[in-house]
Amino acid sequence: MANLALNHVSYTYKNAEKAAISEISQVFEEGKVYAIVGPSGSGKSTLLSLMAGLDLPTAGEVLFAGESLDGLDLDRYRREDISMIFQAFHLFPLLTVVENVCFPMELCGIHPKDAKPRAEALLEGVGITKEQMKRFPAKLSGGERQRVAIARSLASNAKIILADEPTGNLDSANTQNIIEILASLAHEKGYCVIIVTHDSEVAETADVALRMRDGRLRYD
Ligand SMILES: Nc1ncnc2c1ncn2[C@@H]1O[C@H](COP(=O)(O)OP(=O)(O)O)[C@@H](O)[C@H]1O
Ligand SMILES: [Mg+2]
Numbered sequence: 001m002a003n004l005a006l007n008h009v010s011y012t013y014k015n016a017e018k019a020a021i022s023e024i025s026q027v028f029e030e031g032k033v034y035a036i037v038g039p040s041g042s043g044k045s046t047l048l049s050l051m052a053g054l055d056l057p058t059a060g061e062v063l064f065a066g067e068s069l070d071g072l073d074l075d076r077y078r079r080e081d082i083s084m085i086f087q088a089f090h091l092f093p094l095l096t097v098v099e100n101v102c103f104p105m106e107l108c109g110i111h112p113k114d115a116k117p118r119a120e121a122l123l124e125g126v127g128i129t130k131e132q133m134k135r136f137p138a139k140l141s142g143g144e145r146q147r148v149a150i151a152r153s154l155a156s157n158a159k160i161i162l163a164d165e166p167t168g169n170l171d172s173a174n175t176q177n178i179i180e181i182l183a184s185l186a187h188e189k190g191y192c193v194i195i196v197t198h199d200s201e202v203a204e205t206a207d208v209a210l211r212m213r214d215g216r217l218r219y220d
């Protein structure tokens with residue numbers, strides 16, 4: 001099973017006096033939405049970057065499907081096993097909406113001819129119209145851009161979605177819409193969705209809410 005697990009994970013930045021995160025243990029399963037909630041500076045982004053394989057813990061280990069990231073090809077892991085969504089969407093401004101979603105498929109070796117219909121189906125699935133698909137991202141609203149970013153994150157076969165403040169730039173109606181899309185991906189398609197947020201509305205709708213403070217998980 002392609003789950004993600006943290007086993008006594010700690011991380012101290014170079015030259016830092018104290019650990020940014022300490023002794024975190026948690027299993028993340030497919031089919032569920034997890035929210036990691038906590039004030040600024042509590043270690044949320046550090047934890048997410050360790051799960052994304054952008055860096056390795058200074059103590060403990062991150063396990064994907066039972067294997068330590070330490071022993072995996074991290075470039076391949078980042079390309080194929082996880083996908084990320086960001087607060088600022090991170091779409092390519094000079095590619096159209098549909099091209100943005102085709103891009104990761106082409107990186108994985110899918111022929112452009114096959115990538116396009118698949119990209120269109122993913123975009124339709126998040127409510128983007130045929131006409132919107134031909135636009136550049138700048139010609140979409142914030143909520144639409146985040147839906148494109150979600151469609152793009154589904155372009156690979158990764159079953160784990162890591163989202164750093166995905167609703168941070170959205171109003172309440174769009175936040176609700178993004179939460180519903182992420183929840184249906186977990187509950188109907190079996191994705192493991194891990195959302196870092198300081199929005200309590202997002203945390204309340206998650207299946208599991210994990211609270212962080214001073215680099216530690218609080219179990220309450
Ligand atoms: N590159 C860095 N070098 C040193 N300390 C850092 C670095 N990035 C973050 N930190 C520190 O690590 C702690 C956790 O930060 P971060 O993970 O960004 O928290 P959050 O995402 O919850 O706001 C904070 O004390 C922060 O100052
Ligand atoms: Mg952060």
